[in-house]
Amino acid sequence: MSASHYHICSRNIGKPVEIRTRDGRVHRGIIHRVDNRMVYLRPLPQRNYGGYGYGWGWWCGFGWGVALGAIVGLALLPWFFW
Template identity: 60%
Template sequence: MSVGRYHRLCSRGIGRPVRLTMRDGSVHNGVIDRVDSHRVYLRPFGGTRGGRGYGGFAYPYYGWWGFGAGFALGAIVGLAFLPWFWI
């Protein structure tokens, strides 16, 4: 899928829970917080881990709800919207 298509899907899905699969095989679950021309920013489920973002490291993006993580749109190979009852 093209970067433009992921950008459109993510932009329409702001505020919805998703599962992102990256090119390196890593999987990230969270709620789409915002999208810019290069990245999608997720809030992890259940708040942050120890006051920090994914993996215990602080990311340079600080959202209204705490630390989040930005993922490059070009590195996404799979995107799945999750039902709210899943989280």
């Protein structure tokens, strides 16, 4: 199963996803990179509903990895979701 998750993730780099793992956790983010063991996600951009801000913000290297073998479900999210 992780081979199919690898191919799905590698084809959708740069797109927002929701990943459910075997332990019940839900991870939402943008696929940054994929290797043979992990999917690396960036946080979703936060909207600024008032005050001072610079639009969608920027990413400075913070993110997290999810093991391919732990993935139970993977769903692509539409951009208007958040």
